Amino acid sequence: MGRPIADRMSAAALAIAGVAFAAASLVPVPAQAHVKWFAPYIVDAAPQPIEATLTNVWFWTGIALVLAFFLATRAVERSRLGEPVLAALDRASDPLHRRLDDFMRVCIGGFFIAVFAVGGVYLTPDLQTPSEWVSWAQLVIAACVFSRRTMPIAAAGIVGLWLVALRDYDFFHLLDYLALGLGVAGYLVLASSENERFRRHRFETLRWAVAIALMWSSLEKFAYPDWFYPLVEERPFLTFGLPRDVFIPMAGIAEFTLGFGLIWTPLVRRLSALALLVIFTAAVYPFGRIDLVGHALIMAVILVIAADHERQVHFVPALKRRLAGVPAGLATALVVMVVGYWGLHFAFYGQGYEPAPGAQIATHAPNAEHPHGSVAPIEPQAHDVDSTAGVAESVDPAAALFAQANERMHESMVLDPSGDVDEDFVRGMIPHHLGAVEMAEIVLEHGDDPEIRALAREILAHQREEIRMMEDWLARGGG
Structure with missing residues (x-):
């Protein structure tokens, strides 16, 4: 009589997931999101004009590929296969889903213990500080996430550390970390609430936080493509054999659109989360432990999104349910984010600051473990006797x-x-x-x-x- 229905539905789910990963592989993504972790870059330099991106054929190629993936996924989701596929994903993730809040709290606590152990950073290895009390504050935050009574204290601590970091770092640079920080703080507040009407939105808050963080940070690949040149030259395997100027814009589109997918319909967001999880996990080996610490919290949230069984669609649900809503929603997100990024940059810096000779208004100090970039040490050459005095x-x-x-x-x-x-x-x-x-x-x-x-x-x-x-x-x- 053939395979049971459950087996057929599981096979269908695997097939859809395979389509998702295949689509993601067509639009290559760098194995890490924030190249600034590895070398300092000048944040207030003038970004590349947006016209350069809008006239780039590879930008539109990436848009077309991702739209095809999203539309195909929505077509399956609207068909008779949609609910069985989601049910198969539910069964695969059910052990995690039953303990989703416990998992999230353990990951938040573990993350802050890790940054406490690293020492000398605020909320990420990118944001360094000589203040010792910051590390101890992170240990207190970790201790507060395991009780519903103290979770709001942990939330206040996360927001407080971001505000304290303003003392040492540029506001525009810190916008990279605002959405995720507020999202995790919002989750802790909502998860501790006794009001179920508020509490039910706790995972939705995380979805929006990660989506905004990914979409915002992806714009660096269009505004400052030269930031990524040293990384691509140092690790050419990241480009999958594509030319540098093809890979970087398409990587930016993949990061932006998969982030956008996290706030769409259930199947789109769960497959987007699975694709992102593979991408971030792939960064662990080539980029090491610091990258794992820096991305641990965002990876935990992405896993939560993939395992969340929520079917209800919030925020313009009628638009999200229509196939035409996909290109309309993506276009709107692009316009809002691009206007926000370039507009805020112009509001803060005007046409861009040109530093004095020898000066750098950089995201952070150079990292000796990853010395590429504008301050990279020049490897000594055997014939260069004069410059190194032998x-x-x-x-x-x-x-x-x-x-x-x-x-x-x-x-x-x-x-x-x-x-x-x-x-x-x-x-x-x-x-x-x-x-x-x-x-x-x-x-x-x-x-x-x-x-x-x-x-x-x-x-x-x-x-x-x-x-x-x-x-x-x-x-x-x-x-």
Whole structure:
């Protein structure tokens, strides 16, 4: 008589999931979302004009491919197969769904314990701080998520850390982390509520938070494609053999549209979540533990979205149920996000700030473990005897790195006098401090003495803080 109905429905679910992953593979996505974690980039530099994206054929190719996937998924969802496919996904995820709130709280608590263990960061490895109390505050947040009475305290702590980070970081840069932070805080508040009318929206809050965070951060690939050039050149396997200028816009579209899919109808959002989960999981091996820590919370939320059995469609449900609603909704999301990103950037920075020679208004200090980008150390060449004073041929790699750092520092400190002693001092001290930061990172990478390593960490904390202060002073036009 053939296979049981349940088996056939499971096979149908697997087939739809296969279509989703196939569509995702047609629009390649980089294995990590925030390249700024690995190297500092100037946030307030002028973004590429949006016209450059709108006239890019690969942008529209990516749009067409994803629209085809979404429309095919919606067609299945509206057919007689729709509910059986969703039911098969329910059965596959039912063990997790029964403990979804416990899973989410454990992941939030585990994330804040991890960033406490990393130390010296606010809410992500990108946002570094020398303030020791921040790490202990994160441990308190982790402890508060396991009781419904204290979950609002944890929520307030998350929002509070974001606000404190404004002291050290640019507001526009922190917008990358606003939606997810507010979403997790909102979840904790709603999950602790005794009012079921409010509580039932807790997972919807997480869906919107991750969707907005992904759509917003994906725009960097259109506004600043050059930020991604060093990463692509360093790890060419990320492009799946595609040319760099084909891969980056299509990767941006994939990240944006899969984020958009998280706020659409049940089958679209669950398959989008599964595709994103594969993408983020694939980043763990090539990018290491820091990437795992940074993305752990967003990966947990994506898994929750994939396992959530909710069928009800909120927010313009009539539009979402129509096939024509897919292109209309995607176009609206693109317009809102693009106008918001380019408009806010112009409101904050005008046409874009050009830093003084040797200065960088960067997202964060250089990372010695991932030194690519505009401040990447130049690998010593065997013939480059003059630039490294003969050290390039040394068997000690740290000695060559020290020589290069010293040379770069002194070259950057050679400045034409402006006539303003304060400005000249600041412009000279910034490369001096950057040299100290780079040498401290070399010690942490290659040194063994505990006392010297402790001194290097102290230098990193204080010098980075002073670099930010001096760069802010220059950005304001002086005293």
